[in-house]
Amino acid sequence: MKNFLTRTFTLVGLYSFSLASISIASASTPAPSHIAEKPLCRIEVDSAHPSTYFRNQDVSAVKVNARSVCNVIQREVLLKVQLFKVGLFFDHLVATSTTKASSPSSQGKMVENNDTYKVCINRKVTRYYGVASATAIINDQRVAAPPARSREIVPIACGT
DSSP states (O other), rough: HHHHHOOOOOOOOBTTTTOOOOOOTTSSSSOOOOOOOOOOOOEEEEEOOEHHHHHHHTTOOOOOOOEEEEEEEEEEEEEEEEEEOOSSSSOOEEEEEEEESSGGOOEEEEEEEEEEEEOOOOOEEEEEEEEEEEEEEEEEEEEEEEEEOOOOOOOEEEOO
16 A cells, blocks of 8 residues: 555645535525535556566566546546656657547546556666646536656666
């Protein structure tokens, strides 16, 4: 659990705004029976890691997973995940994937993107990290999340 928490980057307050106008009730006005739940959402980005799926296929690959987690239903989530390797003068984008907004898996309180990977071309130790951003419809409004990054930059024996 500690490892999960240390490698998860949390953006508290993502999508955090009131989506419904709530009037200030006076003392003589009865309390409303239904108050819209305030969205509290975040993007979590795991550390880059060797892909178990590809290892089982006798192929080496580096992978990063991310998810958009919210306390209310999110729809048409576009969760973009990028895999970067650390370079000498600048970092290099090696893989990108985005969820499909029309997919049934792109709605709900948690939407995952586990499809960002790059097949290794050699065993050179390289440092990797992930970056994710998202847009979603929450309570009938399109909202955007700023990019979140893996907490750790991980050295992996996978040259790309």
